Amino acid sequence: MSPRVSEEHLKQRRASILKAATDVFIEHGYEHTTMKHVMEAAGVSRGGLYQYFSNKEDLFEAILEEGLNEEAHQSLESLKQSSASHWHLLMQVMFGEDATPDAEMDPLSPSKLEFFITGRNDERRRAYGTKRYEIGLKIYADIIEAGQKEGEFRTTYEPDLIARSIITFVDGLALDHAMLPEDKVLVKEQSALFVDYLNMALRGDGSPVRE
Amino acid sequence: MSPRVSEEHLKQRRASILKAATDVFIEHGYEHTTMKHVMEAAGVSRGGLYQYFSNKEDLFEAILEEGLNEEAHQSLESLKQSSASHWHLLMQVMFGEDATPDAEMDPLSPSKLEFFITGRNDERRRAYGTKRYEIGLKIYADIIEAGQKEGEFRTTYEPDLIARSIITFVDGLALDHAMLPEDKVLVKEQSALFVDYLNMALRGDGSPVRE
Amino acid sequence: MSPRVSEEHLKQRRASILKAATDVFIEHGYEHTTMKHVMEAAGVSRGGLYQYFSNKEDLFEAILEEGLNEEAHQSLESLKQSSASHWHLLMQVMFGEDATPDAEMDPLSPSKLEFFITGRNDERRRAYGTKRYEIGLKIYADIIEAGQKEGEFRTTYEPDLIARSIITFVDGLALDHAMLPEDKVLVKEQSALFVDYLNMALRGDGSPVRE
Amino acid sequence: MSPRVSEEHLKQRRASILKAATDVFIEHGYEHTTMKHVMEAAGVSRGGLYQYFSNKEDLFEAILEEGLNEEAHQSLESLKQSSASHWHLLMQVMFGEDATPDAEMDPLSPSKLEFFITGRNDERRRAYGTKRYEIGLKIYADIIEAGQKEGEFRTTYEPDLIARSIITFVDGLALDHAMLPEDKVLVKEQSALFVDYLNMALRGDGSPVRE
DNA sequence: GATGAATGAGGCTTCATTCAT
DNA sequence: AATGAATGAAGCCTCATTCAT
Known part of the structure; x- marks a missing residue:
């Protein structure tokens, strides 16, 4: 009764969708990007996409969070070496x-x-x-x-x-x-x-x- | 030979649509404004609206132009009194x-x-x-x-x-x-x-x- | 109280509309011709057009009738000289x-x-x-x-x-x-x-x- | 990995739309048939219909192709028995x-x-x-x-x-x-x-x- | 979990025709 | 008579989201 796919796999899948979606959003912009664009870029099915992100807004926010994490991480690092x-x-x-x-x-x-x-x-x-x-x-x-x-x-x-x-x-x-x-x-x-x-x-x- | 309504009336009608449209755009934003919103706000029929503006983009640009004219006028005035x-x-x-x-x-x-x-x-x-x-x-x-x-x-x-x-x-x-x-x-x-x-x-x- | 425009004038106007309409129908076909096309080609106003022909069908039929008259006339002529x-x-x-x-x-x-x-x-x-x-x-x-x-x-x-x-x-x-x-x-x-x-x-x- | 419905089912669905559309076209003619007519006759939703055929022209051509296939098949058969x-x-x-x-x-x-x-x-x-x-x-x-x-x-x-x-x-x-x-x-x-x-x-x- | 067919609301636009002036 | 502004029905198409398998 253990999960059929590893937690790791899920994370990777999610990350790969996020990556593809980012590219698509960059290309078409938020409004003009359709879920179909994302599906195709990520190589996921419609249902699959909605499994990870319940709608377009949710998907975009996930991308935003990722960015925030990175930035936060960076600035944190920067702050740490604040010798300067x-x-x-x-x-x-x-x-x-x-x-x-x-x-x-x-x-x-x-x-x-x-x-x-x-x-x-x-x-x-x-x-x-x-x-x-x-x-x-x-x-x-x-x-x-x-x-x-x-x-x-x-x-x-x-x-x-x-x-x-x-x-x-x-x-x-x-x-x-x-x-x-x-x-x-x-x-x-x-x-x-x-x-x-x-x-x-x-x-x-x-x-x-x-x- | 003479048009049914005066030139003046047409200008006013156009202006009133523009005014109503401006309000609608302010309220809903560009993307979320529909031609229907504008129709209703302006009290024009679908066809009537399209008589003046051939699509949403055209309509919005007309509003932008109006604004530009005003601004240009202002700055021109300002420039004139450039005693300061x-x-x-x-x-x-x-x-x-x-x-x-x-x-x-x-x-x-x-x-x-x-x-x-x-x-x-x-x-x-x-x-x-x-x-x-x-x-x-x-x-x-x-x-x-x-x-x-x-x-x-x-x-x-x-x-x-x-x-x-x-x-x-x-x-x-x-x-x-x-x-x-x-x-x-x-x-x-x-x-x-x-x-x-x-x-x-x-x-x-x-x-x-x-x- | 006599008509402001002569009967003759009306006939000519009608004929000129018919001529223009024929050209338009030839160019765009029946279905794809719009009354606007006709108006523009004939240099008539919308209302003017409808004064002479109450709708598109009526207009086209008028053209057909003209053609018929011509043909009939021709064949009649032909028949007359049926020496051959x-x-x-x-x-x-x-x-x-x-x-x-x-x-x-x-x-x-x-x-x-x-x-x-x-x-x-x-x-x-x-x-x-x-x-x-x-x-x-x-x-x-x-x-x-x-x-x-x-x-x-x-x-x-x-x-x-x-x-x-x-x-x-x-x-x-x-x-x-x-x-x-x-x-x-x-x-x-x-x-x-x-x-x-x-x-x-x-x-x-x-x-x-x-x- | 497996599609939700069998390939067979899809073909049938497509065929049934095509059949219904054919009937509608026979009844109303090409120009006067609307996608809504087809939707209703086929019992499909708007989106469903567009999933199979991207517009009216496409739909009609699909019908034409079907006919061609049949005819080609027939004449081929006929040709084969060209004993006569x-x-x-x-x-x-x-x-x-x-x-x-x-x-x-x-x-x-x-x-x-x-x-x-x-x-x-x-x-x-x-x-x-x-x-x-x-x-x-x-x-x-x-x-x-x-x-x-x-x-x-x-x-x-x-x-x-x-x-x-x-x-x-x-x-x-x-x-x-x-x-x-x-x-x-x-x-x-x-x-x-x-x-x-x-x-x-x-x-x-x-x-x-x-x- | 994944799939993708199906849904249907919603938006855009065209155009024949009417009608007040 | 003539004008052309105004109407609104009607059509087309897109796309986020759901759901049976």
């Missing part, structure tokens, strides 16, 4: 390991925006989005607050407000990146400029300088 | 007549974002979005450039780049405002902070200060 | 003045076939089609009968039956001509062959010969 | 097993004509119709050619041309039969006359005689 400055840590959370603005964007971003924006009138979805917003907010705010406490950052602005501006920038950039042709958005340059903004706000010494 | 500083002009374009950050957001913004984001894989829509982006970009960039030329602004940054950061901020804020509950987004405070960012970048005299 | 043989007369009715098979087909034929075939379950339309069939039948049958009476044709077959076979041939050829690409139907050759068939049946002297 | 004369074979292909003109017509004929006639401006449809025409043409032409080669038929006419006249006759008769009331078309008599035409053309010994 809080500024450096902030840059790492924003731009990854190398703490430097680049032209890379999360390819799933456009779909995420779609998901939350088209679902903004759905209470459940909105609550979920809000939760995610607040988690992100806290990560940034905590770092900033710590930096202020230790005197690395000036205290002119509330950590929370700066943190919000970071998220707003990130969202705005993702939006422009989603809508415009590749060569029209200067992701790297804009990121660098925003870093200057932050630098002025947090460490401002008189003139806007690159680090 | 370029900085003031910039603030006016961003925040309206009174040049001061407030909590007001264009209620149609969320739908606009939806429209462009869900349509990002459609060539036509993307081109249209790009055009709009570039028009907006130019408005800001021109003001900044003029300010730099006349020595009002420092020339550290390219006008184009600063202009982009403004749009990115506006889009990002609209996005957050669309997704989060009213009380979670600090539109006014964030706007004020962003103004500080700009102030530092364009007029920075050493320390981040409020105007 | 009945055979020649038959050929004239079938192929026109020159009594010789050519590749010309009535361009409206396909639409006529459509009209009667799609309307075959409509009593009114069916009756109308039947009437037309019988009129055509009679024309041919009368000639054949006369030819038989005067000893020009052999009496092996009933005039009515031969007449039917002519119509069937004409309809069949029109059908094939309507459906197949220009170069796939050998209108002229088939017509010539059918003439041979008739020749054998009516004047057969032993071997199938061309006249 | 080529003339007899020709009669069999035209009139079925008993090689004798009767009053039976394919009840689906009118819809077929409609299908090809209303679709004559559609490239795809036209190509399909042409293909079918040519297949039919070849069947007749091959028999006639063989008959000529073996001296059974005279060689006065090209096999291809005679074959075309057969199709034209069949189409024409189907057309008249479709449009006119039952008792107005003399299917049997006309068929017999046409056989005489053929007899004269292929085996003509001087006078038109019944076989």
